Amino acid sequence: MASDVLLENISKTYPKNQTAAVRNISFSVEKGELFGLIGPDGAGKSTLFRILTTLLLPDSGKAIVNGSDVVKDYKAIRKKVGYMPGKFSLYQDLTVEENLNFFATVFNTSVEKNYDLIRDIYVQIEPFKKRKAGKLSGGMKQKLALCCALIHRPEVLFLDEPTTGVDTVSRKEFWEMLQHIRQEGITTLVSTPYMDEASLCERIALIQSGDILKVNTPAAIVAGFSRPLFAIKSKDMSALLKYLKSNPSIYSAFSFGEHHHITFADSTTPHQLLQLLENEGIREAEIQAISAGIEDCFIELMLHSQTSDL
Secondary structure: OOEEEEEEEEEEEEOOOOEEEEEEEEEEEEOOOEEEEEOOOOOOHHHHHHHHOOOOOOOEEEEEEOOEEOOOOHHHHHHHEEEEOOOOOOOOOOEHHHHHHHHHHHOOOOOOOOHHHHHHHHOOOHHHOOOEHHHOOHHHHHHHHHHHHHOOOOOEEEEEOOOOOOOHHHHHHHHHHHHHHHHOOOEEEEEEOOHHHHHHOOEEEEEEOOEEEEEEOHHHHHHOOOOOEEEEEOOOHHHHHHHHHHOOOEEEEEEEOOEEEEEEOOOOOHHHHHHHHHHOOOOOOEEEEEOOOHHHHHHHHHHHHHHHHO
């Protein structure tokens, strides 16, 4: 299957602070694929999306979108892609209907011509079509922005953190809409800081501090977790975490909701750890073996990357 998006050693450093936003990024996205770029704020997700949508020039490397070079063929790319930036960027003083008509006109098309593509999304905001965009709720703004990004029927769709700042129900609805878009054959790249959304993508790239840690299917990344993982808790979670991080027998220890997730650096057993905790006055601790999630894998890959840099 042909790649619809291809990056080869893309790097970008911002002159103001000489910080490398992305370093030697390489991966590809297949035609019609729903691909996730997963990482925390400041990881380089928005920089990559701006490069791929021709809004920012890379310092080095090569990027191809739908067969066109992002530097040489930027005009062609702008006609073929849809882009929904992280910050709501529609005209807040225009109504829902006026925003949609405006973006259709910019691409020399009409709402009627491509209505079938946005129908399932637009019917949810159509009752508010006369309301100004600035007066919409977060979830409604999100749906309007997606409609505007789709109205010219793009070949490739870029969605930069589209679910940040919206409620849980709106997040769920948005991902259901993305599955519908995928069925239309549109290649979709979506960035998100939410690790739980990784499993909703066909493949993902985990990114941290401008570096790609891993590219694969969510299932393959989870299957590659290298150490037995345990969840542990006690009455004093703060003291517990402090002890775990200072214990050389513990390879990693991070807070996950009501538990801390840990891996061992040596042959220490969970029972032996409980004994050590008891000796330290950390009582009533409970520990159990668990399966790794994407966030656990991200942390392991991040730790490995930091160790490799030393």
